[in-house]
Amino acid sequence: MIIVRDKQAAFFSLGIVAFGVYVILEGMAMSMGNLRRIGPGFFPVVLGIVLTCLGAATLFERAQPRRSLPDEWRALLCVLLAIFSFGFLVRSAGMIPAIAALVLLTSLGQRQPSLLAAIVTFVALSLIGYGVFVLGLRIPVEPFSSTWIDGWR
Amino acid sequence: MDILANLSLGIQTAFSPQALFFCFLGVFAGTFVGALPGLGPLIAISVVLPLTFGLEPTVALIMLAGIFYGAQYGGSVTSILLNLPGTASTAVTALDGYPMTRSGFAGRALFINATASFLGSSLGILLVMAFAPMIANIALGFHSTEYFSVMVLGLVAASTMSNGSTLKAFTMIAFGLVLSLVGMDLNSGAHRYTLGFIQLSDGVSIIAVAMGLFGVAEIINKMASDDPTEVRRPPTGLSLRNMIPRRGELRGFWGAVARGAGVGSMIGALPGAGPSIASFMAYASEKRISRTPEKFGNGAVEGVAAPEAANNASVQAAFIPTLSLGIPGDVVMAVLLGAMMMHGVVPGPEFISREPAMFWGLVVSFWIGNLMLLFLNLPLIGLFVKLTTIPGRALYPAVIFFICMGSYTISNSTFDVFVTLVFGLLGYCFLRFGFQPAPVLLGFILGPLIEENLRRSLTISRGDPFVFFDRPISMLFLSLALLLIILPIAKIAARELRSSLARNR
Numbered sequence: 063m064i065i066v067r068d069k070q071a072a073f074f075s076l077g078i079v080a081f082g083v084y085v086i087l088e089g090m091a092m093s094m095g096n097l098r099r100i101g102p103g104f105f106p107v108v109l110g111i112v113l114t115c116l117g118a119a120t121l122f123e124r125a126q127p128r129r130s131l132p133d134e135w136r137a138l139l140c141v142l143l144a145i146f147s148f149g150f151l152v153r154s155a156g157m158i159p160a161i162a163a164l165v166l167l168t169s170l171g172q173r174q175p176s177l178l179a180a181i182v183t184f185v186a187l188s189l190i191g192y193g194v195f196v197l198g199l200r201i202p203v204e205p206f207s208s209t210w211i212d213g214w215r
Numbered sequence: 216m217d218i219l220a221n222l223s224l225g226i227q228t229a230f231s232p233q234a235l236f237f238c239f240l241g242v243f244a245g246t247f248v249g250a251l252p253g254l255g256p257l258i259a260i261s262v263v264l265p266l267t268f269g270l271e272p273t274v275a276l277i278m279l280a281g282i283f284y285g286a287q288y289g290g291s292v293t294s295i296l297l298n299l300p301g302t303a304s305t306a307v308t309a310l311d312g313y314p315m316t317r318s319g320f321a322g323r324a325l326f327i328n329a330t331a332s333f334l335g336s337s338l339g340i341l342l343v344m345a346f347a348p349m350i351a352n353i354a355l356g357f358h359s360t361e362y363f364s365v366m367v368l369g370l371v372a373a374s375t376m377s378n379g380s381t382l383k384a385f386t387m388i389a390f391g392l393v394l395s396l397v398g399m400d401l402n403s404g405a406h407r408y409t410l411g412f413i414q415l416s417d418g419v420s421i422i423a424v425a426m427g428l429f430g431v432a433e434i435i436n437k438m439a440s441d442d443p444t445e446v447r448r449p450p451t452g453l454s455l456r457n458m459i460p461r462r463g464e465l466r467g468f469w470g471a472v473a474r475g476a477g478v479g480s481m482i483g484a485l486p487g488a489g490p491s492i493a494s495f496m497a498y499a500s501e502k503r504i505s506r507t508p509e510k511f512g513n514g515a516v517e518g519v520a521a522p523e524a525a526n527n528a529s530v531q532a533a534f535i536p537t538l539s540l541g542i543p544g545d546v547v548m549a550v551l552l553g554a555m556m557m558h559g560v561v562p563g564p565e566f567i568s569r570e571p572a573m574f575w576g577l578v579v580s581f582w583i584g585n586l587m588l589l590f591l592n593l594p595l596i597g598l599f600v601k602l603t604t605i606p607g608r609a610l611y612p613a614v615i616f617f618i619c620m621g622s623y624t625i626s627n628s629t630f631d632v633f634v635t636l637v638f639g640l641l642g643y644c645f646l647r648f649g650f651q652p653a654p655v656l657l658g659f660i661l662g663p664l665i666e667e668n669l670r671r672s673l674t675i676s677r678g679d680p681f682v683f684f685d686r687p688i689s690m691l692f693l694s695l696a697l698l699l700i701i702l703p704i705a706k707i708a709a710r711e712l713r714s715s716l717a718r719n720r
């Protein structure tokens with residue numbers, strides 16, 4: 063008697079269950095120890111079981127569907143891409159190009175993107191970022207960088 | 216006198232030029248982010264936290280705490296003037312504050328807000344001074360068994376207290392506990408759930424988790440629902456002179472403040488229930504006992520005074536469980552506890568006796584910070600109002616940028632930026648499917664402590680799991696926790712039973 067009407071919500075609950083099962087399996091690979099001296103696997107397995115059960119129970123809970131907004135997907139995708147490209151570019155290309163990508167992508171996620179607003183925001187954030195993080199706080203980050211290769215360090 | 220010696224120690228600490236400066240910086244930044252919609256104290260503290268590593272721990276905490284309570288002031292200013300709550304806890308204030316503005320009494324509303332906030336905070340601080348050392352003293356006698364049980368009680372109370380589904384709150388607690396397992400197990404040296412990343416051997420950063428779950432998710436939500444081209448016009452003609460209320464205009468003020476502060480302190484001291492619940496409950500109860508409930512919603516003095524006293528009192532009282540037991544009273548407190556640990560300070564019952572200068576310095580800085588807020592913010596209100604006219608299309612990229620930079624500075628590596636990204640996606644899903652993200656952080660902070668105390672208790676009792684029920688205090692905590700779990704289930708069961716009986720008749 064599954065009462066969930068929202069299919070996506072049901073999938074999310076199933077995702078939690080799957081994650082719980084993974085936690086249990088991974089925990090069982092470690093030493094459980096005994097009750098007198100519990101091993102590194104004991105607490106994870108217990109938590110995994112709890113999480114799996116709770117996740118399964120949310121499947122049966124009467125879901126209160128929240129109306130989804132028209133441009134939600136675009137906003138989600140653009141913001142995630144913006145953060146990703148910032149993380150990718152900040153070392154390899156420098157902070158200023160990373161800001162450019164971030165502002166551009168975030169703006170695209172908005173309901174009425176405006177190029178002019180994006181450019182103004184980019185210039186302002188570049189100045190603030192350079193002033194606060196490079197000059198002020200001396201964070202080891204370069205405004206421009208050419209080490210395109212090792213983006214992951 | 217002990218308290219006098221402690222206070223003078225605190226005054227010495229909090230009045231050092233460095234502490235004063237960073238206290239000011241904290242409350243100022245707090246008001247700033249409180250006034251900006253979409254930027255709450257939690258994100259601000261997370262962004263600033265890695266930058267405080269160079270500071271002395273006491274000074275760092277004074278500033279971070281200042282951001283937290285400063286944000287309450289900033290949020291209520293925009294609630295009153297623009298009907299635009301900067302933070303969730305000040306949304307109730309708009310109900311009566313904004314009608315006051317519309318009928319030309321903005322100055323008076325701001326005056327009520329500032330004084331009620333200050334008085335509410337004062338009660339909260341007094342309670343911290345009175346109860347935190349006392350509770351810590353009692354807790355010093357706790358063994359690992361009691362400590363385990365009190366943390367379980369804290370988590371259970373937090374999830375039943377939060378709004379929304381209790382079942383989902385429990386799920387989130389369990390998720391937070393699992394998250395806290397990531398990293399090297401200090402007892403065995405085993406790497407757990409690190410997925411092969413060396414960067415995860417110290418565990419997931421609480422800053423990245425907090426900014427992803429709350430910051431990124433909130434911005435996505437705001438971007439999808441706001442109209443970016445909307446221009447907000449602040450009210451004009453605000454001056455210091457029309458802020459001072461005339462005689463008789465403050466009828467009902469003192470009683471509302473006292474009741475609001477009382478409700479707020481009680482709620483704030485409970486784990487999991489933060490300022491939003493406090494201000495809402497204060498408003499609701501004020502309306503219920505009022506002889507003129509029809510005035511509420513049309514600019515009632517009590518409707519501003521009570522919730523403002525309540526949310527500020529609760530913000531201060533939240534420090535009671537945080538500083539005396541190491542159990543966070545609220546999400547922001549969880550991040551502050553994380554900050555303490557990163558600065559090498561061990562939270563828990565020994566904190567106050569081991570670090571008296573830090574505890575009393577922090578408490579005295581609350582007074583200083585609130586005084587600063589009371590007097591500095593009145594002339595700065597115009598500036599804060601201007602801030603809210605920053606359009607979303609400039610604000611949201613800026614917030615995302617600060618979140619990215621904040622996670623980058625955790626360890627000067629891009630790894631944490633990607634961790635923030637993952638938690639941003641998760642946080643969005645949580646919001647979308649009705650899971651409250653707050654319990655995740657509570658579970659995350661308490662996870663390692665719960666495991667450690669569980670192991671110790673079992674070792675001491677030679678593997679007897681019933682040790683938690685043999686010791687009376689531990690038994691009490693666990694029974695309370697059980698009661699909190701059973702009560703809502705029983706309530707639902709009774710309701711279902713009654714409705715099915717009614718149907719059969």
